[in-house]
Amino acid sequence: MKSYSQILSALIALALVIGVVQTADAQEDARAEAVTLYNEAQDLAGANQLEDAIETYRAALDVANDNELEDISERIVRQLPRVYYSRATRAFQQYQSERTIEAADRAIERFTEAREAGEEFNDDQVVQQSTRALPQLHYLKSTIQFRNEDLDDAMASLDEALELNPNYATAYYQRAIVYKKQNPEDIDQTLAYYDRAIELAEQTGDDRTLGNARSSAAEELIYRAVNLKDESRYSRAIELLEKVDNYDSDNPNAHYRLAEISNTRGNFERAIEHANRALDLETGGVTDRAKIYFELGTAYKGLNQQSNACSAFENANYGDFSEPASHELQFELECEGHSASGRR
Missing domain, CATH: 1.25.40 (Serine Threonine Protein Phosphatase 5, Tetratricopeptide repeat)
Known part of the structure; x- marks a missing residue:
């Protein structure tokens, strides 16, 4: 007859077998x-x-x-x-x-x-x-917020974009646009954002943002300068216009505006210099060049160089400048070949 210990061992072994089988079933x-x-x-x-x-x-x-x-x-x-x-x-x-x-x-x-x-x-x-x-x-979210004139939210979204990617040139470009709207008098900070966008765009090869930032900075400088000129703040206007070359060295409008201010201040030699430079850069037709020739004629007139003035005003006699140029040719300078009836 089997001992108690033998029976117990057999029961334990059987339990282990059953457990293994159950575990395998559960696994399956x-x-x-x-x-x-x-x-x-x-x-x-x-x-x-x-x-x-x-x-x-x-x-x-x-x-x-x-x-x-x-x-x-x-x-x-x-x-x-x-x-x-x-x-x-x-x-x-x-x-x-x-x-x-x-x-x-x-x-x-x-x-x-x-x-x-x-x-x-x-x-x-x-x-x-x-x-x-x-x-x-x-960034895309910020552009929608900007269009909705939610300027603070737009700037916050740009902050998020730049926190995630500090080298994101386009976000700095957009930050300049938003900041300009928020703080229209603070051109220095606006330019600082454009400058950062330009720097990063050059580093990352982002030609599109590079071109946009340079063009926008130049246009902003010219716009501010024209407003300053209208307020007779000529020194500050000249300061801004002279910065345009840093962003767009081929911009004829900056030199045209410098010629305009130089004539207003009686600095005719300087006006001639800027007008000629503007003409070198202007790629448009006779109507686009007319305003520049008008400033050139005004400068020559100020220096009593009648022949040069008449030639310049003849080239200015197009589009919106046709009437004032004709007046100079006919009545102010009485240029040869012109009469009170109009152009020759």
Whole structure:
């Protein structure tokens, strides 16, 4: 007859066998559940039901991790960040269709989540792609806010873009535009933002922003200078106009305005110098060149060089300057070949 200890050992062995069998059965059940969820997630992703796909992938991952099903976990980890990124790109496409603040915010949220998923599952490509997209989205959001005249919000969005990418030249360009609207008298800070945009655009090879920033800075300087001239603040106007060359050395309008101010101040030699430079740079037709010739004629008239003045006013006798040029030719200078009836 078997001893008590032998019976006990046999029972323990039987229990262990049963336990192993039960564990194996549970493992197989878990694997089946994880595989079913994974396949469902794949189908949902393929049908562009990305929200449901993410949720189902997550459920499958929980089952796989809880039961140490590493092969299934690895498959899910490879797929899941890409699905997050696909959802983000769809949100961006929706933004492109709607062009609203709400759509921009939704796209920003989705790319932020995609970046976080990439970080969670060590997908460097998704992290990099999402990180690159976010500054652009904050910039695009700022352009809508600017059009809506929500200037403080527009500047805040640009701050977000630059925090994410301090070398974002276009964001600095847009910051100059917003700041100019907020602080129309502070041209120095506006120019500082344009300067930073130019510097970064040169460093990063962003030719489009480089051209836009240079052109906008030059136009702003000329605009401010014309207003200062109208207020008889000639020294400050000249100071601004002389800075235009730093941004656009081929701008004829700056030299035309300098000729205009020089004539107003009686500095006719200087006016001739600037007028001739403006003519060298002007690529337009006779109507575009007429205003420059008018200033050139005014300068020659101031120096009592009648022949040169008559020649210049003849070239100014087009478009909006036809009437004042004709007056100079006929009545002020009485140029040869001209009579009170008009042009010869």
